[in-house]
Amino acid sequence: xxxxxxxxxxxxxxxxxxxxxxxxxxxxxxxxxxxxxxxxxxxxxxxxxxxxxxxxxxxxxxxxxxxxxxxxxxxxxxxxxxxxxxxxxxxxxxxxxxxxxxxxxxxxxxxxxxxxxxxxxxxxxxxxxxxxxxxxxxxxxxxxxxxxxxxxxxxxxxxxxxxxxxxxxxxxxxxxxxxxxxxxxxxxxxxxxxxxxxxxxxxxxxxxxxxxxxxxxxxxxxxxxxxxxxxxxxxxxxxxxxxxxxxxxxxxxxxxxxxxxxxxxxxxxxxxxxxxxxxxxxxxxxxxxxxxxxxxxxxxxxxxxxxxxxxxxxxxxxxxxxxxxxxxxxxxxxxxxxxxxxxxxxxxxxxxxxxxxxxx
Numbered sequence: 001x002x003x004x005x006x007x008x009x010x011x012x013x014x015x016x017x018x019x020x021x022x023x024x025x026x027x028x029x030x031x032x033x034x035x036x037x038x039x040x041x042x043x044x045x046x047x048x049x050x051x052x053x054x055x056x057x058x059x060x061x062x063x064x065x066x067x068x069x070x071x072x073x074x075x076x077x078x079x080x081x082x083x084x085x086x087x088x089x090x091x092x093x094x095x096x097x098x099x100x101x102x103x104x105x106x107x108x109x110x111x112x113x114x115x116x117x118x119x120x121x122x123x124x125x126x127x128x129x130x131x132x133x134x135x136x137x138x139x140x141x142x143x144x145x146x147x148x149x150x151x152x153x154x155x156x157x158x159x160x161x162x163x164x165x166x167x168x169x170x171x172x173x174x175x176x177x178x179x180x181x182x183x184x185x186x187x188x189x190x191x192x193x194x195x196x197x198x199x200x201x202x203x204x205x206x207x208x209x210x211x212x213x214x215x216x217x218x219x220x221x222x223x224x225x226x227x228x229x230x231x232x233x234x235x236x237x238x239x240x241x242x243x244x245x246x247x248x249x250x251x252x253x254x255x256x257x258x259x260x261x262x263x264x265x266x267x268x269x270x271x272x273x274x275x276x277x278x279x280x281x282x283x284x285x286x287x288x289x290x291x292x293x294x295x296x297x298x299x300x301x302x303x304x305x306x307x308x309x310x311x312x313x314x315x316x317x318x319x320x321x322x323x324x325x326x327x328x329x330x331x332x333x334x335x336x337x338x339x340x341x342x343x344x345x346x347x348x349x350x351x352x353x354x355x356x357x358x359x360x
Contacts, residue, residue, distance in 0.1 A: 001348055002227070002319070003037060003341075004036055004037055004040055004070075004072070004318075004319065005027070005036050005321055006042075006322040007024055007052075007322070008044075008325065009042075009050050010049055010050055010326065011326070017051070023333075024324070026330070027324065027334060028062055029065055030337060032069040034337060034342075038069060039066075039071055040072040040073070040102075040227075040320050041058055041059055042055060042074050042075060043073070043076050045112075045113045045116060047258060049110075049251075049255060056073070056089040059073065059097075060092070060096055063093060064096070071097055072102035072104050073101075073105075074104040074174070074229070075104040075105050075172070075173075076105050076106070078105050078132065079108060079128055080117055082151070083132075083135040086135060087134075087135050087139050088138075088159050090135075091139060091159060091160075091162055091163040094163040094165055095161050099165045099169075101165070101169040102225075103139075103172065104171075105135075105189075106175070107124040107128040107180070108121075109260065110259065110260075111259075111260055111262075111265045112258060125180070129183055131150075133148075134146055134148075134151055134153070136171075138157075139163055139168035140168050143156045143157065170224075172192050173190070173192065176206060184214075185214045185217045185219065186217055188219040190224045190225050191210050191221075192227055193206075193226070193227070193314065195294065200309075200313045203314055204313060227318045227320045228316035228318065228320065230296050230307070230320070230321055230322065231294065231295045231322045232295070232297070232322060232340065233325075233336050234298070234299070234336045235298070235332075235336065238302055242287070242297065245287045245290050245295070245297055247325050247326025248290040249286065249287060249290055250327070251325050252283070252285045252290065252294075256279045256280060262279045262280070300344055300347075303344050307319070307344065307348055311352070311355065321340065323337055
């Protein structure tokens with residue numbers, strides 16, 4: 001099994017910004033010490049929902065504070081940057097980290113971000129597909145030209161430095177729609193999953209579609225890391241954990257204002273049909289709602305049982321653990337990390353061994 005840390009950089013905003021980033025770097029260092037295998041960094045813009053505009057900048061800092069931990073992006077929004085620029089940044093981070101970059105990519109989903117950059121959201125899939133082709137060719141060391149609808153590279157061009165990993169750092173793609181599954185499979189990429197916008201049954205059925213597409217393209221999905229994102233908080237007691245669920249209520253209420261179809265925003269465009277048509281549902285969540293679903297909050301025993309459900313329902317064996325959200329303090333995050341590493345992970349590894357033995 002694999003366990004990584006996931007940081008959204010989503011904060012109430014009641015501590016200095018520089019303190020937030022310093023605390024996260026400290027948590028990442030401690031995470032490597034505890035045995036977490038990876039850290040994942042997302043790109044978001046224009047809201048405290050996610051305050052990391054360029055994950056590659058922070059990834060470069062992480063590469064100098066860690067020794068073995070892999071560094072993933074979850075995700076870089078490909079339509080928001082020129083794919084040659086992203087290829088250069090990715091190659092540099094891969095070089096600085098001695099080949100530890102995992103390049104997570106997606107097309108984005110928040111209308112305010114598309115509006116801020118002046119990019120038509122309804123064309124995001126087309127922009128993404130052109131970007132993927134350029135990015136792949138650039139990271140693979142090609143010197144090439146390109147003539148597309150959105151990008152033109154008229155003179156033979158190659159990037160420097162070249163990435164350490166060959167033919168390129170592994171690709172991970174965030175996807176919940178049939179068209180995106182097709183593109184993900186075409187490039188033989190891992191699929192990033194989360195019950196963020198769909199129930200577990202929908203996530204599981206979508207994963208089966210993706211695996212079928214992968215095999216059609218000649219790739220083995222079972223040979224790849226297939227991470228599953230889970231919002232997690234481990235406390236000494238269930239009562240202590242429940243006392244922190246207001247952080248998740250704040251998070252969901254904020255998310256409800258940023259999704260396609262939110263008040264004052266257009267309904268989800270083509271390709272976003274699996275997103276909630278009425279995000280106001282998220283805006284009405286309660287403490288009881290987030291305790292019962294959408295999170296893995298609790299004492300070690302409760303968190304173990306909730307994670308086991310993900311193992312059995314969606315076949316997850318690689319987890320991206322979002323352990324810091326809202327106003328959860330640095331000290332409580334550090335304690336949660338320690339409890340997860342020392343009590344939850346061993347129990348889940350035992351469950352995986354049991355499941356493997358039964359399957360055999």
